[in-house]
Amino acid sequence: xxxxxxxxxxxxxxxxxxxxxxxxxxxxxxxxxxxxxxxxxxxxxxxxxxxxxxxxxxxxxxxxxxxxxxxxxxxxxxxxxxxxxxxxxxxxxxxxxxxxxxxxxxxxxxxxxxxxxxxxxxxxxxxxxxx
Numbered sequence: 001x002x003x004x005x006x007x008x009x010x011x012x013x014x015x016x017x018x019x020x021x022x023x024x025x026x027x028x029x030x031x032x033x034x035x036x037x038x039x040x041x042x043x044x045x046x047x048x049x050x051x052x053x054x055x056x057x058x059x060x061x062x063x064x065x066x067x068x069x070x071x072x073x074x075x076x077x078x079x080x081x082x083x084x085x086x087x088x089x090x091x092x093x094x095x096x097x098x099x100x101x102x103x104x105x106x107x108x109x110x111x112x113x114x115x116x117x118x119x120x121x122x123x124x125x126x127x128x129x130x131x
Contacts, residue, residue, distance in 0.1 A: 003043050004067055010038065012052070012059065015071065027051040 013023045024034040028051055037044050053061050060073045 005044050005065070006038055008064055008067060009044055009048075009052075012056075012064070012071070016056075027055045 013020060016023060016026075018026070020035055020038065021031045024031040027034075027048065029048060034048065037048060049064065053059060053064065058072055060069055060071060062069045063071050
């Protein structure tokens with residue numbers, strides 16, 4: 001009997017309309033490595049799992065690892081149309097962009113405060129001198 005995790009990987013490869021060679025290239029491993037893991041009794045390595053989740057952030061780790069929930073993450077900015085085409089959830093992307101802008105502004109403010117504090121304790125001049 002095929003292991004459930006291995007079956008989900010095969011389902012994912014089929015869903016992505018990829019060959020094992022193409023999928024292995026996408027996640028950055030040798031095709032022989034993926035092929036061996038898919039068809040051996042040892043199963044899928046943690047490295048392959050992590051590379052897959054990093055490469056395809058729209059894939060639910062809960063689904064891939066435990067078989068629970070949907071293959072596609074509910075909070076993913078990537079959606080599938082009825083025709084199976086990838087679309088972006090513009091609202092979710094905009095909220096993520098807004099968070100990034102806020103964090104960048106906070107980071108810039110903290111850099112300014114850091115610069116002022118360094119000058120107050122006399123580190124600004126030493127930094128400028130390359131010390």
